[in-house]
Amino acid sequence: MTVTLELGLIYAIMALGVYLTFRILNFPDLTVDQSFTTGAATAAILMVNYDLNPVLALVAAFIAGALAGIVTGLLHAKGGINPLLAGILTMLALYSINLRIMGNRANVPLLGHDTIYSWFNSNGITGWVLILVLAVIILAFKFLLDWFLGTDMGLGLQATGDNEEMVRSFGVSTDAMKIVGLAVSNGLVGLAGAFIAQKQGSADISMGIGLILVGLASVILGQAIFQNRYVTRFADTAAGRLIFGTRNREVLLATTAVIFGSIIYRAAVQGALAIGFHPNDMRLISAIIVVLALLIPKWRVRTRAKSKQTPETQPALQEATNAQA
């Protein structure tokens, strides 16, 4: 239980980054797969070789991840390369760079060095207390992202993913917005990587592979489950307004959903392991979770439309299906 929550909360930082590109910028960014490792490798090397403070190592990881995001952004915005391809190119290049950062090793152990986790342990922060501390940290990141997306710059970023033509006609450089968005996103991903490295006691070249799937699963799952009409209705009440506000409600609801999604995803993975799946099956299971989370809302709409069939609406529906055929 605590393991699920712990991993869910840490990976939620990465999921928030994926949300920023995938949902806000409408940019399916595959850089994530390696910028996670870039963050981990940067933090690990700085801690091992230069005895850097573990928290500063997290900051360094954010910067390293952000640089990777900027490269993808430049490839797309200035080079005109398709978003998916730009991400893949950066991701592939980063594999070599990550090995370089780690001194041409596939693994950098943090044994015997101070980490956030060793600090947690020596201060008796374990179990549920640790969950609480992590929850506060993740909420801080959520609030920062919420705040950022509510600023003048953040609004420009949101609109860039929504209606590029319009936002340019109001003098926003969509190129700059995309680069900023990709930088912040991959910065968060790199920071999550460094966090995980400190937790597991090493940075590993393969630790990020397939992570885009985890991020997407968290975002899609969270929004599919959490963002429903009951929550929207709650957000309209006085208590809901207090929590989600009215200025940037969509984003506040979505980031909350993404954090829940990250935890739900971890629970699903733990559940799959508990009923006897092999850890090697996890990629397949992740992919199936994403597919289901994408398809189920569509099925729901269709069955709802069918159940509402009345003599008057039936001809219209018939017409619509005929037109489709």
Next chain:
Amino acid sequence: MLKLRNINKTFFPNSINERVALSDINLDLDDGDFVTVIGSNGAGKSTVLNTIAGKVSPDTGIVEIAGRNVTRMKDFKRAKYVGRVFQDPMAGTSPDLTIEQNMALAERRGLSRGLSFGITKAKRQRFAAALEVLELGLEKRLSAKVGLLSGGQRQALSLLMATFSEPKILLLDEHTAALDPERARLVTHLTEKVVAEKNLTTLMVTHNMSQALEVGNRLIMMHEGDIILDVSGEAKASMSVEDLLAQFSNIKDAAVSDRTLLQ
């Protein structure tokens, strides 16, 4: 206020699809001019607008706005001087953002966008006051998503957003064409009101000849990338739709589109 000098633009040059969109266009707009632009399909009306907005860069010629040569300035930089309303009501607003967020975006046209709050109490009051002018009740729905608004409402909001920060030039590209007659009248009325209030220099493309005559102080007619008629003041006021049609048929081989004839 606006100067176009010897603008030439050819699309797909040296190919089988080569098309001269603008041939040696010269146009001068005075401060506060409200010019309606008519012409058959493919006459180059939209290309003129896109050239002014910076979406299309001309092959030759100079674009000057308020005494500044902006020919090589990118569209989003030029947005500082140019406000636009598009034909498609979906095009001028961001559907996922709320009304007030859209207005906050519009308000910072030409200014830097930093890390201060996009929505504040003061801004809300300003936006509500501005929206009241539309008389659509939108001032009570500041935090509603724009995607929920009807086409007419969105177009009215687009117009308000485009004129909010008083651009040097306002470009209207058939902005009432996609609306039903009643909404179109409302948006036209709002356009005249806002333009008069803020004394905006305006270029409005329309397919509706009677609208082109009713609105504005000057009318230009385009044909095959050329300005073939330019009337203003008294001359324009005394013109009728029949006169315009006569002008059209005067042009040899003029292809008057069905759509134009219907109106």
